[in-house]
Amino acid sequence: MYRAHVLVCGGTGCTSSGSQQIIDKLESELKDKGLDSEVKVVKTGCFGLCALGPIMIVYPEGCFYSEVKVEDIPEIVEEHLLKGRIVKRLLYTETVAEDQVKSLNDTNFYAKQQRIALRNCGVINPEVIDEYIAVDGYMALGKVLTEMTPKEVIDVIKDSGLRGRGGGGFPTGLKWSFVVDGDQKYVACNADEGDPGAFMDRSVLEGDPHVVLEAMAIAAYAIGANQGYIYVRAEYPIAVKRLQIAIGQAREYGLLGNNIFGTDFCFDIELRLGAGAFVCGEETALMTSIEGHRGEPRPRPPFPAVKGLFGKPTVLNNVETYANIPRIILNGADWFKSIGTEKSKGTKVFALGGKIKNTGLVEVPMGTTLREIVEEIGGGIPNGKKFKAAQTGGPSGGCIPAEHLDVPIDYDNLIAIGSMMGSGGLIVMDEDTCMVDIAKFFLEFTVDESCGKCTPCRVGTKRLYEMLDKITRGQGTLEDLDKMEQLCYYIKENSLCGLGQSAPNPVLSTLRYFRDEYIAHVVDKTCPAGVCKHLMKFTIVADKCKGCTLCARNCPVGAIDGKVKEPHVINQDKCIKCGACIEKCKFGAIIKA
Amino acid sequence: MKSLEELKAIRDRVRSSVTMREGNEGNIRVVVGMATCGIAAGARPVLAAFTEEVAKRNLTNVTVTQTGCIGICQYEPVVEVFESDGTKTTYIKMTPEKVPQIVADHLVNGNVVTEYTIGNL
Numbered sequence: 001m002y003r004a005h006v007l008v009c010g011g012t013g014c015t016s017s018g019s020q021q022i023i024d025k026l027e028s029e030l031k032d033k034g035l036d037s038e039v040k041v042v043k044t045g046c047f048g049l050c051a052l053g054p055i056m057i058v059y060p061e062g063c064f065y066s067e068v069k070v071e072d073i074p075e076i077v078e079e080h081l082l083k084g085r086i087v088k089r090l091l092y093t094e095t096v097a098e099d100q101v102k103s104l105n106d107t108n109f110y111a112k113q114q115r116i117a118l119r120n121c122g123v124i125n126p127e128v129i130d131e132y133i134a135v136d137g138y139m140a141l142g143k144v145l146t147e148m149t150p151k152e153v154i155d156v157i158k159d160s161g162l163r164g165r166g167g168g169g170f171p172t173g174l175k176w177s178f179v180v181d182g183d184q185k186y187v188a189c190n191a192d193e194g195d196p197g198a199f200m201d202r203s204v205l206e207g208d209p210h211v212v213l214e215a216m217a218i219a220a221y222a223i224g225a226n227q228g229y230i231y232v233r234a235e236y237p238i239a240v241k242r243l244q245i246a247i248g249q250a251r252e253y254g255l256l257g258n259n260i261f262g263t264d265f266c267f268d269i270e271l272r273l274g275a276g277a278f279v280c281g282e283e284t285a286l287m288t289s290i291e292g293h294r295g296e297p298r299p300r301p302p303f304p305a306v307k308g309l310f311g312k313p314t315v316l317n318n319v320e321t322y323a324n325i326p327r328i329i330l331n332g333a334d335w336f337k338s339i340g341t342e343k344s345k346g347t348k349v350f351a352l353g354g355k356i357k358n359t360g361l362v363e364v365p366m367g368t369t370l371r372e373i374v375e376e377i378g379g380g381i382p383n384g385k386k387f388k389a390a391q392t393g394g395p396s397g398g399c400i401p402a403e404h405l406d407v408p409i410d411y412d413n414l415i416a417i418g419s420m421m422g423s424g425g426l427i428v429m430d431e432d433t434c435m436v437d438i439a440k441f442f443l444e445f446t447v448d449e450s451c452g453k454c455t456p457c458r459v460g461t462k463r464l465y466e467m468l469d470k471i472t473r474g475q476g477t478l479e480d481l482d483k484m485e486q487l488c489y490y491i492k493e494n495s496l497c498g499l500g501q502s503a504p505n506p507v508l509s510t511l512r513y514f515r516d517e518y519i520a521h522v523v524d525k526t527c528p529a530g531v532c533k534h535l536m537k538f539t540i541v542a543d544k545c546k547g548c549t550l551c552a553r554n555c556p557v558g559a560i561d562g563k564v565k566e567p568h569v570i571n572q573d574k575c576i577k578c579g580a581c582i583e584k585c586k587f588g589a590i591i592k593a
Numbered sequence: 594m595k596s597l598e599e600l601k602a603i604r605d606r607v608r609s610s611v612t613m614r615e616g617n618e619g620n621i622r623v624v625v626g627m628a629t630c631g632i633a634a635g636a637r638p639v640l641a642a643f644t645e646e647v648a649k650r651n652l653t654n655v656t657v658t659q660t661g662c663i664g665i666c667q668y669e670p671v672v673e674v675f676e677s678d679g680t681k682t683t684y685i686k687m688t689p690e691k692v693p694q695i696v697a698d699h700l701v702n703g704n705v706v707t708e709y710t711i712g713n714l
Binding site for chain 1: 594595611613614624627628641656657661
């Protein structure tokens with residue numbers, strides 16, 4: 001029996017900021033003080049507040065220590081764990097109010113969140129199956145196998161209104177019900193999270209791998225499959241390792257394998273590692289890759305429910321979708337339906353990134369507004385800058401401008417305002433972001449990631465990228481804008497798979513909401529946000545320059561000339577617009593325009 | 594896993610290992626004074642005895658924790674029991690031997706062991 005639990009985040013974010021060293025130090029300090037039999041150290045999954053990592057929570061008090069360093073550990077052990085005096089200076093500032101320690105759930109970051117998919121992340125040790133079982137793990141599978149028929153399972157999921165969390169938002173129960181009869185069927189899990197900035201699937205796999213295994217077994221029972229595959233990218237080493245551990249433990253407990261819970265149901269899961277191609281997140285390409293071929297999409301229909309893996313009927317769902325299933329089975333469809341909006345039920349996990357204070361993972365009920373997410377949960381924009389837009393859905397999505405901050409976020413509303421839910425990446429941009437540059441960034445990504453099988457995507461995205469590049473160089477014309485728009489629609493209508501069909505979205509949505517910025521680049525040859533280097537000019541104001549030579553000495557290309565105590569001049573032909581001179585100038589004599 | 598009962602048995606066995614992480618509203622808190630004075634007077638074995646006894650009885654509604662100096666150093670080791678309704682009981686001059694009785698009478702059955710409390714001075 002332990003009198004205290006110290007939970008340390010072992011997610012990717014905190015691991016890269018040194019949480020493993022903290023765990024090691026903690027264990028050795030506890031041993032030195034003879035506390036190792038009283039205090040348990042638990043390595044958990046992601047808490048969500050990645051910006052403040054490494055994160056540590058001490059129970060029973062529920063103290064939330066943030067940005068913990070190895071050097072802080074002796075103090076925490078000596079003061080808190082031995083003497084019971086909370087180390088206030090290390091507490092997350094928001095949890096300290098009038099000398100009282102507040103519950104984490106009362107902080108702005110967590111208050112509006114409702115965790116269903118992430119409910120066990122940051123609570124249990126993902127490498128110990130008993131901890132998952134302790135929080136009702138595998139009870140849903142037990143209930144399904146011993147009390148429900150496959151049809152009843154599908155009906156509950158249908159009734160719950162759960163929609164695919166990977167991007168498309170297709171009703172999950174309906175997808176399951178489409179699976180045709182056959183001697184061999186498969187279930188598969190899409191863990192090939194590829195959107196830049198999205199990391200919720202990774203966190204579920206790292207923090208609660210068993211929930212995915214349990215949900216896949218439930219899906220397998222519902223459709224009559226006996227084999228499952230998880231397609232996870234090799235770039236997620238911690239997720240892969242914990243999945244392997246979880247599969248091993250589930251097999252040992254007989255939760256995977258033959259005659260599970262003494263029934264006729266037999267099911268096993270294998271991992272397949274992807275090499276990280278974005279297109280392999282598309283369902284047909286993903287299945288082609290599992291089969292051992294080059295990951296390229298094929299036309300649909302036939303849909304996977306009819307002809308999927310190895311030509312057999314297959315159900316493929318995303319990690320976050322699966323993470324909702326066991327709770328729906330245990331709590332019922334009505335409970336799930338009571339959360340969210342009319343057409344989008346439940347919660348959605350968003351990966352908050354970009355120009356925002358609380359970078360991290362948040363799970364909110366559908367229908368929460370973007371303003372609530374950005375300003376309340378996310379803590380707003382740092383350095384007093386103004387909100388300009390939020391990008392959702394990664395390279396397939398679009399930008400939401402400030403005027404739509406109060407739109408309740410769900411699948412349909414996002415599409416109506418020209419973006420999409422996607423997998424849930426949410427990148428916040430402030431006034432220093434150039435929207436043309438952002439569109440170019442995403443197009444560069446899709447050009448790289450286009451598999452090349454169909455021409456509209458392979459050639460179209462490249463041409464689109466070139467037009468954007470031309471505009472950022474100040475060489476674009478108004479005619480280009482119209483041509484670009486036409487090309488966008490052409491690519492959308494004619495591409496083979498979702499990658500190409502959605503690749504122009506970042507361009508279309510920025511053209512829709514920020515056309516004036518495009519026009520500024522084209523007509524005035526300026527970049528209002530001051531990002532596009534070709535449209536910028538650095539000059540020295542002679543009146544303000546004291547001739548201190550600091551800028552000239554720091555210019556990496558020797559573009560600044562001038563004598564000591566005389567005004568300096570920037571040679572525009574040599575200048576690479578790196579901005580080093582502005583940073584160094586103590587007199588504010590250098591301006592960027 | 595041969596049956597649902599088997600799974601439930603595992604869950605019930607391991608349940609107490611995670612309840613601590615679910616917040617402690619509605620719980621009974623046993624707080625042991627563990628400042629220098631408390632430790633010198635022998636608070637550590639008392640704390641250990643409480644932890645052990647609570648675990649033995651599988652009392653998932655009780656958390657055992659420690660605090661600093663309460664200010665009555667001459668009566669250390671001091672243990673305070675906070676109940677969910679806010680009532681506080683202060684036990685003084687504690688020894689590991691007194692712990693089982695407090696756990697049984699007070700924590701389980703709700704009867705304060707008056708003879709060990711500060712009011713009985």
